[in-house]
Amino acid sequence: MQSTRRKLVVEGGESIVDFDIKAFKPIPQAGIDLAVQAMQAGVMYRYQPKTNVASITANFEKAFAEHMGVKHAVGTNSCGSAMFIALNIADVQPGDKILTNAFTFHAVPSVIEHARAVPVLVESNREWGMDAEDLDRKATESGAKVLLMSYMRGHVPDMDAVMAVVKKHDLMFIEDCAHAYETNWNGQRLGTFGEIGCFSTQSSKGLSAGEGGLFITNNDEYAAKAVLYAGSYERLWKKHFDLDHDMMNMLQNQIPGYSMRMQEVTAAMLTPQIARLAEIKAVHVANWNLLHSLIADHPNIEIPPALPQVDSFCDTMQFHLVGLSREDADRFIDVAKQEGVPMQIFGVDRNARDFRQWEYVEAHKDELKETIANIEFAVDLSLQPHLTQDNIRTLAQVLTEVLAYVNGE
Ligand SMILES: Cc1ncc(COP(=O)(O)O)c(C=O)c1O
Structure with missing residues (x-):
């Protein structure tokens, strides 16, 4: 086919990408001001303020709990x-x-190793969520009593099916919501399905x-223990909101403190961000939908649809490369990177999201055929909220042009 596309960087052309796709969100000015105030006053330690009311961290915890509609954060x-x-x-x-x-x-899995426990790896499905049937099978085979489930890249499995397995095996369900802010299943927030939800502010x-x-x-009780495990000692727990003081007095010296506290400066940076989550999500969703509309029909791209019950944060996009050899897929990544669009394929050497790289986990790795098939050609694209709709159009153009190049067009 005669090529009419522009010359790519590898062909001696120039990149049209004038934005940094990997840039992260800046801290809102109100968060910077609050953090500077804390630093100028020398009050960085969360238990330094005299009361919970004066503690930036305690107030941030309270605000996040309210935002999530739960009793404790x-x-x-x-x-x-x-x-x-x-x-x-x-x-x-x-x-x-x-x-x-x-x-x-x-x-x-590192956290499981940290607890000196043994991960039992459960298969994923084509849209990268946990496979509830395999969960049922592995729960039966292993006799495990705890499920630590990750909504990796915001992908949500059939939660009704997962919850049925949780109930059937009486599992303690812990949700890893590092990638699942503002994400709902049938209108219910992820992080509120299990006994405990965990979020990252990295x-x-x-x-x-x-x-x-x-x-x-x-x-x-879990909230009381979490405060103590995080490293609240003596009666510093009085500087939290909403704890049961009788329970704290009882548990006080039974629970070791692992020094995993949040500090005031972190909480200060985060404080104004809670109210912005909905606005940021709207940007993510608009960008994700635009990119989807521009690339989803490409013959080399497969974007498995989320289940209709899922309402995602959409801060990243994943797609399967189809009809490309390993070599061409690697070339796609390499050429796109030279264009200024760095992406990763999950299932390649040295990617920490490929379970075959986790040498400290011994479990049945060669049996996880579905997951291998789901990560082998899965491309991971970060879509942070500074990207404009024009940036998204440029991104789609670059992806399409690079695929044309790889296909020899
Ligand atoms: C899916 C997932 N869970 C948990 C974590 C851990 O988060 P943190 O770095 O805050 O410990 C990460 C980190 O990126 C992650 O990607």
Whole structure:
């Protein structure tokens, strides 16, 4: 076919991408001001303020709990810490089996390893959610009592089917919502299906502060324990809102403190971001839909539809490359990167989202055929909210042109 497209960088042309697709959200000025005030006053430690009312972290926790419609939120220094605390609350013992996704980021199996437990990896389906049938099978085979389920890249499985398995096996259900801010199943927020929901505030996430995490629950005892595990000692728990003081007095010295607290500066950066989540989601959804409309019909691109019950945050897009050899898929990534569109394929060497890279996990890796098929040619694209609709059109043009190049057109 005669090519009419512009010359790509690899052909001696120039990139048309004049934006940084990988840039993260800046901190809103109100968050910067609050953080600077805390730093200028030398009050960075969350328990330094005299009362809960004066604590930026305590107020941020309260606001996030209200936002999520739950009783308690506890700030931590990462989502990994929140999940580790959750496994401790689940009374996980060394050698216990924990059901989790084969398709997720390595932070998740790492937390299970941190608790000296053993991940049982559950298959994913074509749209990258956990496969409820395999979950049922693995729950039966392993006898595991805990499910740590990740909504990797915001992909949501059939929650009715998952909840039926949770009920059938009486599993303690912990949700990893690092990628699932503002995400609903049939109108219910993810993070409120299980006993405990865990969120990340690392830079690429919906709430973004460099590092940080949140633990949410409706269970008073779990909240009390989370505060203590995170590193509240003596009677510092008085500087939280909504804790049962009798329970705190009782648990006070029974629970070790792992020094996983959130700090005031982190909470300050995050405080004004909660109210902006809906606005940011609207940008993500508009951009995602536009990009979808521009590339979904391409013969080399397959974007599996989410289930109709799912309402996602849409801050990233994944698509399967179809009809390309491994070599051509790698060339697609390489040429797109030279155009200024860095992307990753999940199922390639050194990607921490490919379970075959997790050498510390021994479990049945060669059996996870579905997940291997679902990550082998799965491209991962970050769509942060600074991208304009024009940027999205440019992105679609570049993807289409690079595919044409790879196809020799
Ligand atoms: C799916 C998933 N879960 C959990 C985490 C852990 O988050 P954190 O870095 O806050 O510990 C990450 C980190 O990116 C992640 O991608």
